[in-house]
Amino acid sequence: MTTPAPPRVDGAARALLVLWDIDGTLLLRASVAHVRAVWAALAEVHGVDGEGFKGPGVAGMTDAQISRAILAGMGVEAAAIDEHAARVVERVGQLYAPDDLRDHVSPGLDGLLAELHDRDDVIQSLVTGNYEAVARRKLDAAGLGRWFDPRWGGGFGSDDEDRDRLPAIARARAAAALSPDREPWDRDRTVIVGDTPRDIACARADRVHVVAVTTGSHDRHDLADADAVVDDAGELREALLGLAAPAPDAIRKDRS
Ligand SMILES: [Mg+2]
Structure with missing residues (x-):
């Protein structure tokens, strides 16, 4: 595996910031060890036994929301959930031990x-x-970490329980990577890529673009509110390149 060059920061200010969702978008059916780590952490920190518990429809929820829903469903008080939330984040991070996930990368x-x-x-x-x-x-x-330089930041379930707040966090961090006092990344140069109505909702909450993929647990009907809905990597490529460099692409297409 070759190590890619570090991101080019000079002149990147007008680049398109692509904010990828992971489960159902980059990776498919890759959550077994993740779910196991969450359950183990909740059992350890809160003393709950999840055997037989039916979880909520969690696609697109943050890990913190999922943990809260599980615990609330098992009768744990909100105050106790809040009090131990940071400990749960810490223990999930320590306990999570994925297998080789390279076969779970969404095709293309x-x-x-x-x-x-x-x-x-x-x-x-x-x-x-x-x-x-x-x-x-x-x-x-999954072999994809090399494409996500931590210097560009991101927005995660450990930053906020509410997914709607994560795009703004990610825009602020990406801009800060260019210079610390910079305004958050432009909304019109930012796009969310995700597989659930919750991905679309967080993009709308921050007024950024959103492309939805049908590779996760939702179909075109569920995802109709996105700016574009795509079925595969080829269509996704077209949608993202159209946002990255809209004018030249449109001109070239018109002339071909
Ligand atoms: Mg997802």
């Missing part, structure tokens, strides 16, 4: 990430409900 996405990484007009980062430690380890286990 590794190549698309590599192509986008090489463009001067694209910066790639993350908006995911995963706690940050889980997100980075999960991507490393």
